[in-house]
Amino acid sequence: MQRRHFHRALLGAALAGLGTLALAQGYPARPVTVIIPFPPGGTLDAVGRMLAQRLGEQTGQTFVVENRAGGAGTIGALAVAKAPADGHTLLFNASALTTTPMTMKTPPYDVAKDFSPIALVAKAPLAVAVNRNLPFNDIKGLLAYGRSHPGKLSFAVGSTASAGHLSTELLRRSAGIDLMIVPYKGSAPAYQDLVGGQIDAFIDPILGSAAFARAGQLKVLAVTSTQRVPAQPDLPTVAETVPGYAFYSWYGLWGPAGLPAAITQRLNAEVNKALATDMKDKLVQQGLVLTPGSIADFARFQAEDMANSARIIREGGIRAE
Numbered sequence: 001m002q003r004r005h006f007h008r009a010l011l012g013a014a015l016a017g018l019g020t021l022a023l024a025q026g027y028p029a030r031p032v033t034v035i036i037p038f039p040p041g042g043t044l045d046a047v048g049r050m051l052a053q054r055l056g057e058q059t060g061q062t063f064v065v066e067n068r069a070g071g072a073g074t075i076g077a078l079a080v081a082k083a084p085a086d087g088h089t090l091l092f093n094a095s096a097l098t099t100t101p102m103t104m105k106t107p108p109y110d111v112a113k114d115f116s117p118i119a120l121v122a123k124a125p126l127a128v129a130v131n132r133n134l135p136f137n138d139i140k141g142l143l144a145y146g147r148s149h150p151g152k153l154s155f156a157v158g159s160t161a162s163a164g165h166l167s168t169e170l171l172r173r174s175a176g177i178d179l180m181i182v183p184y185k186g187s188a189p190a191y192q193d194l195v196g197g198q199i200d201a202f203i204d205p206i207l208g209s210a211a212f213a214r215a216g217q218l219k220v221l222a223v224t225s226t227q228r229v230p231a232q233p234d235l236p237t238v239a240e241t242v243p244g245y246a247f248y249s250w251y252g253l254w255g256p257a258g259l260p261a262a263i264t265q266r267l268n269a270e271v272n273k274a275l276a277t278d279m280k281d282k283l284v285q286q287g288l289v290l291t292p293g294s295i296a297d298f299a300r301f302q303a304e305d306m307a308n309s310a311r312i313i314r315e316g317g318i319r320a321e
Contacts (some may be wrong), residue, residue, distance in 0.1 A: 026291035039077025041188030043205035116259035124205035146177035156190035163249030206287030
């Protein structure tokens with residue numbers, strides 16, 4: 001009798017394994033929608049579109065990017081959380097996915113319960129960019145200007161509790177300056193006003209300001225990474241002026257909660273495969289840091305980053321508008 005049960009268990013495990021394999025091999029069965037919950041333009045959109053194109057090439061199926069902005073990124077995120085957990089609706093987002101709910105009285109979703117982490121795509125050191133007409137060219141000058149004009153130096157924020165917002169708050173507290181925060185709906189409109197002189201500064205991933213800096217439309221003073229970025233070795237870090245200062249944005253891919261393990265693992269493998277192609281060189285040249293890993297690696301990284309961000313939000317008293 002025991003042997004019969006043992007054989008049945010073995011058969012069941014084998015059939016389950018075959019079913020998992022078939023599910024992974026049959027995915028994706030139709031075009032996949034990748035929702036980016038912010039407007040077109042900016043680093044998040046650029047990296048997301050690059051990844052979607054590469055995933056489409058690798059799987060032989062179309063990955064369609066849909067920008068669904070609003071609610072500081074929560075509208076697009078909720079659309080994915082409520083989508084069928086079959087892998088045909090995915091979310092490509094920045095670390096704001098995890099931090100925005102921390103600022104809300106009634107969070108619209110629970111990151112740990114409503115989403116399936118798939119892969120960490122890239123970490124992005126941020127660049128401190130300022131209007132080209134301001135009378136300083138480095139962090140030391142910015143801090144001196146801010147102290148002599150308390151409450152007057154305006155910093156854009158692409159979305160509440162975004163990496164740029166938290167890094168701005170960290171700079172305010174670390175350097176002891178009084179800043180004016182100006183909220184925007186995404187990076188693209190913030191850059192328009194930064195170039196136009198309506199605001200003074202914006203801390204955002206390096207890729208976002210690069211083209212404007214090359215065209216002489218704004219000045220980049222420093223990066224927020226612990227070390228200088230290899231792609232721009234002449235650009236100092238904020239930490240060279242404000243010891244201990246460091247902050248990163250990061251980008252990941254998620255699915256709805258309950259996404260089958262076979263599909264999640266397939267997508268994780270495809271993302272890591274994409275990051276091993278010439279996509280890696282393109283992203284590194286733009287100042288991004290790639291650390292491909294497993295689903296468990298991503299989940300652990302996400303939890304640690306959320307703990308650090310929660311502290312900054314709590315100490316800074318950051319709340320949703």
